[in-house]
Amino acid sequence: MAIYHFSNQIISRKKQQNTIAAAAYRSGERLIDERTNEEKFYKRKVKPITHILAPSHAPQWVYDRQRLWNEVELKEKQWNAQLAREINVALPKEISKEEQEELAIEFCKHVFVNNGMVADLSIHRENEENPHFHVMLTIRPFKEDGTWGNKQVKVKELVDGKEQVKALHTTDWNTKVKLIYWREQWARYVNHYLEKNGFSERITHLSNKDRGIETLPTIHEGFVARQMQKNGRESDRIHINQSRKEYNKTIIELQEAKKEKQRIERTEKFVRRFTPLEKKQLRETAKYLRMFVNYENINIRKLQLEKWQSRIEFQNDSIDKHKKLSRIEKETDILKQAEFILETEANRFLDKYYPKLNKSELTKDQKIEVVDITVSQNQLLNTNDIEIVCRELEKKQIEKDLNILLNNRPKFVLALQQEIHNDGIRFEQLRLKSGINFAEPNSIKNASEKDLNQLQFLLKQKENMNKSLELMNQLYDYHLSDMYPNWERRNYLSIEEKEFFVMAEEYYGKTITPEDLSYTPRKYSIEEQKEIISYLYCIYNNKVESNHDDRDDRNYELMRNKYPDFQLHNQSYKQMFYYECMKYKDEIGQDTIDQLQRIFNVQPYENIEEIQPDSFSNTIPNSKLISSNGFDFFSILESAIREADRKWSEDEFEQRNKKKKRQKGMDR
Structure with missing residues (x-):
């Protein structure tokens, strides 16, 4: 049976939320927060179906999810800024997956995009019984020239003879009337799809009260009917009243259950709860350090202070030096105090909402991250979710170390x-x-x-x-x-061979399977390869000639807009692009291949035998070591798999022999 669910929330800094993390969680993509250089990623069992929809006057870069939300974070300066709106909507199970996707896109285009918003749509199907979609919407409008507009404008007006300044919203997106309109439109769109697919079910955005749901009145029974009932005979009037009483009892129970559910939802909304003293201390910290106090900003400031201290410690003793060191010491103490408050609050939160969780097994970072995600999503995490959070933090820590x-x-x-x-x-x-x-x-x-x-x-x-x-x-x-969670032989790969598998996964956006070794995948067509090489060649030449950052290059922007998924600063990704181009070099043409090899600074070799697949067991892939003739990348993977299998077999054989020797010793 089709159900109606349409919830609306604002993602804001005031609630310590971040649009990069929110978009990564909903889309299942790895996104980089450019303010902190942190990777946001939440692994999902079923990859979400994602689309970015935008009005015609929006700039091209909005179709790059990472850049879109980084631009939002950069544009919004206030500590309590509204960053994005999120709508969570249940999809009707009655229609096919293809039509569910079509319905979501059509609704978002007509209701949000045509009204001037950029919509980041993610359809989730991890639970087949609960297909739904999240759509993150920009709150700040775009001007016709593609630049950011204002959320509000200030106007002057006379109140009781005095001039006052009043802020007016430039759009009606935050109004209750607009929200009711969106809810009504969703019911209309769903009912249209149900009708055209032959389903009689309909949904409505109206509440039970608005729909007039109430108990049914009983009818007058009379003496004759009661006497018939007393004598063991059935009376239609009494039967009707019994049926209506049972119906009314059900209605009342449903109403009470609904009230109880609403009461629980109101009381169990996950919020941060600080004591008055803690709130005061955090306000004073924010005022002194002139920053919004959260765990992320505290860590950033601590790193800044450490670098500052290491620089001035080598200076000659002076009053200025001692003043700076004193300030560093004071700020460090303030940050430690704020950090202690956040950890204390996190422990209280976990005690209340996760009473069975063993906090002693979690680090401070992990505890605070669990609390942050719970508050952000307004739902409790299960054991598997918490394990994923802890695992991602451990991984993130390693990535920070290598930054x-x-x-x-x-x-x-x-x-x-x-x-x-x-x-x-x-x-x-x-x-x-x-x-x-x-x-x-x-x-x-x-x-x-x-x-x-x-x-x-x-x-x-x-x-x-x-x-x-x-x-x-x-x-x-x-x-x-x-x-490869079930492939234990991966542990027998060398560090160089592991890089090959990771390179392939980053490039193709999926894990390489045995089928891919037989039927090698292809990411870019011949024409796309030629165009990308042309862009890269122009970027390379401009960088060499003018010695500036390639981000300042117009070709860089054109490349990013045309191929937003191409990871320009990931050397492994570009290496994979080189391998794929060399596989089709005869179709691409020698002139273009010459440009490609100049970009990668490849040293030509006379014979392909100079670099054999087996030689890569001891050599990390490096552009200066690649033959100008290229090589079959997937044969390298096959060779690595065979080598891992061989090592595993030898290890198994050795273990069996040791076991037999131990058994013989016991028998004696």
């Missing part, structure tokens, strides 16, 4: 491996030069202090680089465990 290096993973790993190797050579050369033999303590005593310090430095440096390499390996493991 700016993530967009160039292969080069970073290769550089680490090379530097570790070079440090090993330098260490051995210095040891031999100093005549040190670690088996003979006297040789160490005879070495100079300078040489010993240098050896110690090289050892420490190697240790730190190995830790960085291990962090990168953990990051790959997190990616692969999400991609």
Whole structure:
């Protein structure tokens, strides 16, 4: 039976909400918050169907989900700014999935987009019994020239003879009348689709009270009817009254249940609850630091203070230096106090709404994140959701540690491996030069202090680089465990081979399956490849000639607008694009391929045999090591899978032999 559900909420900074996180949660996409350089991602079992719909006068960049909501966050300056509107709507189960999608798009276009809003639509079907869609809407309008307009305008008016300034909304999107109109239109659209598909069910936006639902009056029974009932005979009048009484009882019970449900919803709405003293302290913190106090901003400010302190500690002693250090110390104490308040409130929240949750197993970050998501979504998280939140935070922490290096993973790993190797050579050369033999303590005593310090430095440096390499390996493991949860042999891949699988997943937007190895997928057509190479070549030339950031290049903007999914600053993604182009180089043409190779600074080789698939077991993919003839990327994946299978088989064989030996020892 078709049901009516149409809820409306405002996403705002006042409620400590963030549109990047909200859009990532609803769309299932990985989005970067450009203010903090943090990745927002919430893994979903069923990938949502997403669309961005916009009026004709909106700029082209609104179709890039990441840029759209980053622009909103950038434009809104107020601490309590309304960032976006979200509508949550139930789809009728009676119609097909294709028609559900068509219905959602048609409704959003006619009701929201034609009224000037940009609509970010996400259809969720994780529960087949509850198909629904979320649509995030811009609150600030666009002008006809594609620039942001004003939400309000200030006008002067006379009140009791005095001139007062009044703020008027430039649109009617925030009015109750408009909301009622949207609710009414949704019922009309759904009923139209139900009717054209032959269903008799209808939905309405009206409440029970507006619809006039009430109990039925009984009729007069009379003496004769009661006497018939007393003598064991059936009376139609008494039967009618009994039926009506049962109906009325059901209606009353339903009304009471509805009232109780509303009461529970009112009392159990998830909100942050601070004590009066805590509120006062947070207000004072916000005033002193001149920032909106939340956990994210506290961490950002702490990092800024650490960097500031490290810079001025090396300055000569002076009154100015001591003043700055004193200010840093004071701000650090204030931030610690605010952080303590947020953690205390989070613990209270979890005690109330998650009484069975073992808080001791969660870090401070994880507890606060669980609270933030609960308040943002206004619903309790299940055990699996909490595990996902904790896992994502652990992954995010690793990504923070590697921060700016993530967009160039292969080069970073290769550089680490090379530097570790070079440090090993330098260490051995210095040891031999100093005549040190670690088996003979006297040789160490005879070495100079300078040489010993240098050896110690090289050892420490190697240790730190190995830790960085291990962090990168953990990051790959997190990616692969999400991609292939049931493939245990993934643990036998080398760090270089793991990168290949992650590269492919980022590029194609899906996990590579055995079918893809037989029938290799293709992301861009020949014409698209040619056009992208042309854009990249222009960006490359302008950057070389004028030595400026490619973001300042007009071709960069054209590229972003035409191909918003192309990850221009992800070296692995561009590497995959190179591989795909080389696979079709005969169709693309030599001139265009020459441009491609110049962009990637490829060193040509005479023979393709110079780089064989097996050689990549020890070499991270690097543009300067690619043959100009290219190679079959998917043969590399096959080779990696075979190697992992071989290692797994050898390990299994060895384990079985050890088990047999232990068993024989026990038998004896």
